[in-house]
Structures are given as structure tokens and as C-alpha cells.
Amino acid sequence: MTSLEVFVAAFILIVGSLLLWAVVAYILDVTQTRHAIRxxxxxIGRFRYFFEHLGEFFRQYFFAMDREELPFNRAERSWVYRAAKDLNNTV
Incomplete structure (x- = not known):
């Protein structure tokens, strides 16, 4: 096998694995009933939490800080989310 054939085989394996993951994730997301976004x-809805986590970085350097947003700042909004999920919501 030449190095080009190895590269092609590895590429097909990676693309096939990603496609298989996307199909399995699609089936799991459509059949679940817990999260409306997913x-x-x-x-695509699976990336929501990842982008929400990255939002801390972007707000720190590029956009408004956590307590500068209107009408509800990020701290108040996250408190409401925790209270809605019946998690620890003490300030």
C-alpha cells in the first residue's frame, strides 16, 4: 500500500465515523423527550451547551460583561434557569 492509499483509507474511515455519529445522534435526538431544542x-442542538460555554470567553473579550446586558443580565438569567430546573438557586 502506498502512502496515498493509506491517507485515502484513513480519510474514508474518519468521514464514515463522523457520518455514523451524526445518524446515531439524529435518531437519539428525535426520539428523546427531555430537551425541546435537541x-x-x-x-445541531447538541452544540448549544458548548456554545453557551464559549459565550463566557467571547463576552469577556468582545461583548458585554455578565452584568451589563438588558433587560436581564446573564447572572439573573442563569438564576432563573437553575430555579426552573429545580436546582440549587441560592445566590
Missing amino acids: RNYPV
């Missing part, structure tokens, strides 16, 4: 936007 049910309505399968596969």
Missing part, C-alpha cells in the same frame, strides 16, 4: 433541531 428534539426540534437534532444534532
Whole structure:
């Protein structure tokens, strides 16, 4: 096998694995009933929490800080989210 054939085989394996993951994630997202975002936007909805986590970085350097947003700042909004999920919501 030449190095080009190895590269092609590895590329096909990686693309096939990603495609298989996307199909499995789609089926799991459509059939689950806990999260409306993942049910309505399968596969893409899984990245919501990742982008929400990255939002801390972007707000720190590029956008408004956590307590500068109107009408509700990020701290108040996260408190409401925790209270809605019946988690620890003490300030």
C-alpha cells in the first residue's frame, strides 16, 4: 500500500465515523423527550451547551460583561434557569 492509499483509507474511515455519529445522534435526538431544542433541531442542538460555554470567553473579550446586558443580565438569567430546573438557586 502506498502512502496515498493509506491517507485515502484513513480519510474514508474518519468521514464514515463522523457520518455514523451524526445518524446515531439524529435518531437519539428525535426520539428523546427531555430537551425541546435537541428534539426540534437534532444534532445541531447538541452544540448549544458548548456554545453557551464559549459565550463566557467571547463576552469577556468582545461583548458585554455578565452584568451589563438588558433587560436581564446573564447572572439573573442563569438564576432563573437553575430555579426552573429545580436546582440549587441560592445566590
